[in-house]
Amino acid sequence: MSSAVGVRQETLVLENVTKTFETAAGALTILNDVTLTFQPGEAVAITGPSGCGKSTLLYTVGLLDTPTSGRITLFSEDVYRLSSSQQAKFRNEKIGFVFQEHHLLPQCTVLENVLLARLPAGTVTSEVESRAKALLERVGLSSRLGHRPAQLSGGERQRVAICRALLNEPRLILADEPTGNLDPTTAEEIGTLLLELQAEHKTILLCVTHSESLAARFPARMTLREGKLVRV
Amino acid sequence: MLTRNTLVLSTLKHYWRSNLAMLAGIIIACAALTGALIVGDSIRGSLKQMTLDRLGRVETAIDSPRFVTEELAGKIKVEKGTYADPLTAPVIHLSGAIKKQTPDGKVSRAGGVQVYGVDERFWKLMAISDSTNQHIQQENDGVILNEVARDILGARYLDDVTLYVDLPSSIPRDTLFGERDQTTAQIDLPVSGVFQKEDLRASNWEDMKVYLHSDYFDRSPSVFSLRPDQTSGPIAYVPLKLLQERLGIQELPASRRNPNPKPARVNALYSSGVITDVSQALSLADLQLRLVPNEAGTILALESDQLILETTIARAAERVAAENKLKTQPILLYLANELANKNNLDKFAMYSTVAGIDLTAGEPFGPYVSTDGQPVPKLTGNEVAINQWLAEDLGVSIGDVIRMKYHQVGSTGELPELEAEFTVKTILKMEAATLDRGVVPVIEGVTTADSFADWEQPFPMNLDRITSRDEEYWDEYKATPKLFMSVEMAQKMWTSKYGDLTSIRFAHETTPDAIEKLERQILNAIDLPATGLAVQPVLAQGLKASAGSNDFSGLFLGFSFFLIGAALILTVLLFRLSIEERIRQLGLYAAVGLTTGEIRTLLLKETLLLSLVGGVLGAAAAVAYADLMMTGLTTWWQGAVGTTNLHVYVTPMALITGPVVTLIMTMLVVWWSLRGIAKLSVREQLTGNLTPDIPAKAAQHRGAISFWVGSSLLGIAVVLLMAALGGMLPQKEAFSGFNWTIVAFFQIGLCTLIGGILLLRWWLVRPATNAGAARFNLQRLSVLNTMRQPSRTLTTTSMIASATFLIVAVGVGQYNPLAVKPDKTSGNGGFSLVAESSRPILANLESLDLNQALAECKASAPGPEPAATPPSAIEGVRIYSFPVKSGENASCLNLYQTTVPTILGVSEEFIQRGGFAFADTPGENPWTRLNEETPNGNVPALGDMNTLMYSLHKLQGDTIELPMSNVPNAKIQIAGMLTGSVFQGVLLISEKNFRRLFPEVVGYQYFLVETNSNPGCVPLASQLLETRYEEFGLDAEPVADRLARFLAVQNTYLTTFQTLGGLGLLLGTIGLGVVMLRNVLERRGEIALLRSIGLTGSRIGWMVFLENSFMLLTGIALGTIAAQLAMWPHLQSSAAQVPWVSLGGLLVSVLLVGSLGGLFAVWRAMRLPIVTTLRGE
Helix, strand or coil: CECCCCCCCCCEEEEEEEEEEEECCEEEEEEEEEEEEECCCCEEEEECCCCCCHHHHHHHHCCCCCCCEEEEEECCEEHHHCCHHHHHHHHHHHEEEECCCCCCCCCCCHHHHHHHHHHHHCCCCHHHHHHHHHHHHHCCCHHHCCCCHHHCCHHHHHHHHHHHHHCCCCCEEEEECCCCCCCHHHHHHHHHHHHHHHHHHCCEEEEECCCHHHHHCCCEEEEEECCEEEEC | CCCHHHHHHHHHHHCHHHHHHHHHHHHHHHHHHHHHHHHHHHHHHHHHHHHHHHHCCCCEEEEEEEEEECCHHHHCEEECCCCCCCCEEEEEEEEEEEEEECCCCCEEEEEEEEEEEECHHHHHHCCCCHHHHHHHHHCCCCEEEEHHHHHHHCCCCCCEEEEEEECCCCCCCCCCCCCCCCCEEEEEEEEEEEECCCCCCCCCHHHHHHHCCCEECCHHHHHCCCCCCCCCCCEEEEEHHHHHHHHCCCCECCCCCCCCCECCEEEEEEECCEEECHHHHCCHHHHCEEEEECCCCCEEEEEECCCCECHHHHHHHHHHHHHCCCCEEEEEEEEEEEEEECCEEEEEEEEEEEEECCCCCCCCCCCCCECCCCCCCCCCCCEEEEEHHHHHHHCCCCCCEEEEEEECCCCCCCCCEEEEEEEEEEEECCCHHHHCHHHCCCCCCCCCCCCHHHCCCCCCCCHHHCCHHHHHHHHHHCCCCCEEECHHHHHHHHCCCCCCECEEEEECCCCHHHHHHHHHHHHHHCCHHHHCCCCECHHHHHHHHCCCCCCHHHHHHHHCHHHHHHHHHHHHHHHHHHHHHCHHHHHHHHHCCCCHHHHHHHHHHHHHHHHHHHHHHHHHHHHHHHHHHHHHHHCCCHHHCCCCCCCCCCCHHHHHHHHHHHHHHHHHHHHHHHHHHHCCCHHHHHHCCCCCCCCHHHHHHHHHHHHHHHHHHHHHHHHHHHHHHCCCCCCCEEECCEEHHHHHHHHHHHHHHHHHHHHHHHHHHCCCCCCCHHHCCHHHHHHHHHCCCHHHHHHHHHHHHHHHHHHHHHHHCCECHHHCCCCCCCCCCCCCEEEEEEEEECCCHHHCCHHHHHHHHHHHCCCCCCCCCCHHHHCCCEEEEECEECCECCCCCCCCCCCCEEEEEECHHHHHHCCCCEECCCCCCHHHHHHCCCCCCCEEEEEEHHHHHHHCCCCCCCEEECCCCCCCCCEEEEEEEECCCCCCCEEEEEHHHHHHHCCCCCCEEEEEEECCCCCCHHHHHHHHHHHHCHHHCCEEEEHHHHHHHHHHHHHHHHHHHHHHHHHHHHHHHHHHHHHHHHHHHHCHHHHHHHHHCCCCHHHHHHHHHHHHHHHHHHHHHHHHHHHHHHCHHHHHCCCECCCHHHHHHHHHHHHHHHHHHHHHHHHHHHHCCHHHHHHHC
């Protein structure tokens, strides 16, 4: 992690990123001139009080929200200069999301929910299917491939969501309170799993969390205060 | 394996409940839309079937007032058309009346009866059953009625009835020698059978026991008519030979008393083939013409049984002469009542023939020799030549003046005696051409009489003044003319509407071959349609007219508009509900990299599959829906179609078009609704936040605009209301028959509706204010909840308000003409009675002395009524008569497409009287437009707006061709529109133009009666007219009754719209329930919270119920108030016929269904688990 502007090809670069919301009381700045660079293999926990803009930062980096100003360069691509369909393709190929809520499709099986990440790219090849099964085996769900989300526990659902995030071998994983809905034991398991998989795939992992125990397990930690991202 | 398609399928399966509800919406929309198309097809199909039923196997027909020889049926060339083995039947077709009198004196009458004289050839065309045929052959001495005639008369088998029909007259009744007194054939016959449309033997055995021996269950003869009309009138079939005998047109073989044989005659030929080349089969006898040779064998005279050569025939004969360079001598003869010496009036001659003739025509017509040996000069002006006999009788010589008295034939056949004076130019010797009797056509009973005393003339003669010299002349020279004038002078005095010559003499050989050759040339030159012998392709015309006067598909699409719209809106609301329930999924799709377009495609694919299934099921439901509509049209709404003979016809086109259009519409509205979802950011979708953040200032700005525009509109409504109530609005027509007051009040209603909706919008989006602790309760919370989603609340409320407005406004618009008193400026024009006769009445009833009629009636039928009625009861009654050129019924009561409507002639007295309500027709008295001349020579006409716009599809300035006119290329041009008048179904032109266009029409058949205010006057005048003119089948009815029949169609359509619109509104209120459900589901956390802090389920339910009721009641109240304001002038009129019960019932139903929808939402709210929901939040 560095605040330098000089970047390598595999980095995530935020330059003077600002995000402002219009409210009845006036403009509210959530991100204030954030400038940062993340290197491949970095795993960073982002903490901060509620409403400080942690999730906004994550969604802005993940091309799900637009910065009011500034530039974000992901792997040498100025992503907000891409068209919406290019952004969607980029998101599919380069970014994996893990949310507080698992967002599994109740109508699909466990395996299908993982394969969902491949849907934008077109047909699912046997190679992709094998990778999905391998991921599910990796997270201990090889026996639940044909189950529906309703038949899984909260932790199991989140594992499926992690597999879905990793299926396309993204270079960036964005996790928004991935253990927020889980009991402490399961939360620890999920945290461990997330970090292990990040290390295995050498991706950048940005994880927004309120959980001190989860944040403590990350090699790097930052906090968002008054719109500024500060290293803890 | 997961693909986009398997994802779509699994999603459809997983959310099957909401998809099933959506499917129901699509099915309803598809059923209503496809059903409307099927209704249109069914009406067209039914009309087509009715056409085939109505015509039997008749494909072409000649149906004319002109009587041709019966043998023409066998000679006429017929080609095979639709039916095999074409056959032509000779028929007598007359319009008449039937009376039935019971032994106890009770009389029943049927006017407008179509009387057919038929034989076995006609029955073959009707394809009657063998048993019927056998019956008819056995009972061939009576009249067979159809069930309509039977029901009117209450007649049964073997009852005696009297038929009144026109006695055929070879000479037109409104000419000098036309028969005026003996115009009616009165034929007494027993009823020998009844034709019925349906075989009721199985279902109505009790009736059948009575009619067993006489009822024929054959559809075609029970409804036979050449005219396209779905309603059948009374029909009477009489054996052809019997009718010919009673009318005196039967075959008469040559005998000693009657050396000239006469063929049997008919006036109609109906064929199951295509009649071609009529002129080749015709003979001059068919046209009541003859070529008469002179004794010298040098002249052929073309004469007519009508005495006058019709103009079209005379011109054809002149063309033949010109083409063959034949010398001709046209002649116009007339009868002078008296010729007298002006200087000595005691010297006179009675009843002398005078001739308009060219005395200088030369051989072989001359020579005419004068007594002074000088050449006979060409006569001009009032110069005349007289024969020596007359000169001696009157004691006149060259240069003396002769006074002539003669009858002038008036427009209604009256015969005023006029005088004219002529100067004697020359006196002709009583020899050679002067004595040529060949110039005088034979007039049975006149020229053939032995003496004046034997004349069978149709006008009064003063036999006392006939001198012995007159008798001597008759004995010696018969009708040989005594006085000659130029043809031009004679034509100036005596040209009638029928023609201007009595004969044309040709210098021509008289051998049979020569006669035949000239006959053929003349026949080929005659314009047959102008003589009434046009071949009508009745089957093709009927099938073409089956397209209908209106597009019933479009009409029922309009009626079903609310239903279709409500079903689509419901579908979209359910779709949105389903989407919003899984909005997080859509966010996930975006998060994993699906583009907005790809996500939309996935959702549209889901909708497409639902639409396909909905289309198939909807098409099946459409058949049931159409069946229900057709049942409605033949039962509850029969007033709109006037027939029960409608059946469902399902066409593949409707079954394909309906579902395809539904599919397209569903896809479009779903695609449109997705725009709202697309506005949400992925993050909002992932967090389930369905309310896009709108900057507060923008919302306030929009609210302010709504406030000012809404307030302005309400201000306009108040100003207009004050102006209307203060009498400040102009009391004249604004447009299309609506006056300014009506227009202003409609504007008031619209302004109230739109202004109210805009103010509601302002109220919903205005900044929240703190009401204070004292006012914060559950009710306020309910009201505040409606402001959570202002656009949703506004859309729902304004839709209910708009639908209520339309349905209430249309519902209260029903009109009852029975409550309207005679008013000169209204649709009744100030008239109380309208009467029509089956046959023309020669006299204009404007001059009818009703007091005299009353006296006659008292004398002939003493009794309590009308004998006890004083003459003062009918004082002031005025009758206006209209000649009628019969055409198709173009009123809204006829479903068929009409092209040539019935035309009435309007007298100058009526034009000057004025009256009636007009639309878009300026002028103090728009009737005077009938006297105006159009630049292109078209005849100006007036017509009722409904007839013009919906039956004939014509507007002001449009023209209509008149193929039935004798004037080539005659057209009428619409010069004005009446509105809501008794003249629906007809067009009106001035009587002057009428007589020119339709010279063959004699007398009057349509009458309007102005009565006095005496309450007994209307029934008395009606009874007097019907009694006095019973043989003409005159049938009088109150104008209000007729207007009520016309308005029954309009009122029925309004009821249909109200019913189907009401169904749509009910469906829409189910949509309101869905909206409430969405509101509840969105607020599940809030509701769980309220429960967690101790609010009971019933109180939360009450809160949701109030919220629902707020939208429902606001919408209904706003729509109802605005509609009542819009229709206020109508509601104030005595003719308003508001269906308060059905309207009130509908609104209460809407309230109930809407509340039930709200209760469902409450129930769902109560089922939400508190803890899970709270944790989820």
